[in-house]
């Protein structure tokens with residue numbers, strides 16, 4: 338199968354007086370695994386429904402492979418949808434659900450059988466083909482709906498939070514399966530989710546949305562490492578925030594800022610700033626080191642703070658520490674347990690600790706003059 | 707209080723209902739059943755003698771014709787009723803004003819059934835609304851006879867039992883997951899195909915109930931053909947009434963009633979069975995798993 342290329346141009350959508358989508362521009366490449374990520378109510382489903390043809394934009398143009406498809410009804414678009422609630426036909430067996438699109442096209446019985454079995458194999462459900470949807474588990478239902486959506490050989494598959502009704506373990510497993518299916522069929526996937534972990538782990542590119550606006554489009558790496566603003570930084574993963582005024586600018590794009598809570602800190606900067614500008618800087622918790630002893634032999638431009646452990650959460654593979662600095666600001670720090678059992682004196686609650694990070698690991702998200 | 711053992715409570719609670727059903731339902735049916743096997747008395751009642759005369763009289767081709775006519779009218783009326791009721795209930799179920807619309811459906815019940823039938827004389831009569839309207843717009847010149855034929859009977863049956871079809875259909879359509887229609891459209895179905903292949907099979911229980919709620923009262927109807935029907939629309943109910951009140955052949959009217967009841971029961975059981983086979987299939991598979 339060949340993936341389709343989607344181009345969304347200046348799409349707006351209002352329900353009554355309420356504007357749900359504001360000037361959306363997107364270009365999704367052939368065969369891409371593209372995610373729409375954003376909090377609840379930001380308009381992800383609405384955008385997906387416009388692409389599917391269930392909803393019509395107030396204005397704007399939608400192209401599929403260069404052709405304006407807004408006038409094409411949903412049953413004629415080479416786009417299929419995997420619905421959040423599965424939307425399986427309860428009166429049909431698994432086999433018949435998957436065969437539904439083929440029967441509409443009046444395929445021959447032998448062709449139907451061959452093709453349905455092929456797609457049921459793809460989602461590993463051939464042994465359940467005689468069951469009715471009510472007899473399937475959530476994960477199996479979702480697999481049926483994936484097979485059913487793929488059997489038409491669409492050029493784009495739309496998935497609206499397909500895993501949100503499943504438990505964490507199964508979600509993980511199905512996500513990997515989806516990724517495998519994507520690699521196998523090679524068509525374009527547009528994946529809607531509000532789970533940043535999901536989006537980061539499988540997407541080629543992600544569009545982060547908020548209140549009907551696309552804030553940033555980029556690879557998972559770009560979105561995580563260089564968020565365009567505070568919202569994206571905060572929404573994707575965890576981050577520590579600090580604000581300060583520029584004191585001096587270095588040759589190596591290192592600036593020294595003066596923060597209210599922690600005094601002077603160094604941070605990396607790729608935007609032009611002047612002395613006196615206010616910067617908002619985020620530091621990812623996994624980039625901060627933590628120890629009970631004062632670090633030695635640290636490179637220049639390293640930020641070192643002292644505080645105490647206000648809270649700690651052990652999650653098996655790592656521990657996250659909430660370190661309170663100067664009775665005010667709390668820094669979140671992740672420590673992977675690579676050698677945990679060998680730690681002679683593990684960090685305990687209320688311990689005094691040193692935390693430090695390199696200037697390069699701070700990322701400036703906002704500059705105000 | 708040893709008498710009130712736990713398991714007896716149910717019987718105690720249902721006693722009034724059992725009494726009601728026995729006195730007003732079972733006993734009258736038994737009386738009709740017994741009367742149908744008795745001899746007719748010339749004064750109008752029955753003689754306590756066993757006889758199959760009443761059933762013998764049923765072999766009359768005239769009577770068979772009436773039964774077939776009754777079947778025809780009831781089936782046609784049921785089909786029209788359900789065909790009208792499905793889109794109506796669909797519309798109500800998807801409307802913002804469900805409550806008001808349902809209320810409007812129920813309003814006619816506030817008026818007496820007979821008066822509502824007589825109202826149709828004012829609508830379809832020679833000087834009625836429809837005739838006058840057609841004359842006024844110049845479509846016809848003379849009054850046409852719309853009343854006193856089988857189509858008038860069918861129209862009024864459809865009118866009278868439409869709410870009984872709408873209500874059960876509404877309650878199943880309301881529970882229907884409309885996103886399935888979107889899924890069907892997404893997979894390539896036209897609007898019409900999505901309704902026929904996805905909605906109709908899923909609201910089948912409602913359709914079954916609607917058909918039964920129309921067909922049963924239509925099949926045994928007496929008042930509607932009596933008031934708006936003519937020579938071509940004599941139904942079994944009219945024959946029973948006629949035998950009972952005019953000819954005063956009680957055993958014959960009883961035997962016709964018995965036949966009517968048995969026919970309806972068989973019909974209903976067959977119909978329900980046909981529609982149930984699917985659900986049974988599902989259950990069987992469930993047990994296998």
Ligand SMILES: Nc1ncnc2c1ncn2[C@@H]1O[C@H](COP(=O)(O)OP(=O)(O)OP(=O)(O)O)[C@@H](O)[C@H]1O
Pocket residue numbers: 352357375376377378379380381382383384531
């Ligand atoms: N048919 C509609 N009529 C009116 N408002 C609507 C309609 N559909 C969606 N909305 C509104 O549009 C906004 C965006 O809805 P949408 O379903 O696209 O959000 P979402 O990003 O998919 O959220 P979630 O993650 O909760 O699914 C919401 O505020 C919602 O209330």
Ligand SMILES: [Mg+2]
Pocket residue numbers: 381382383497
């Ligand atoms: Mg949504």
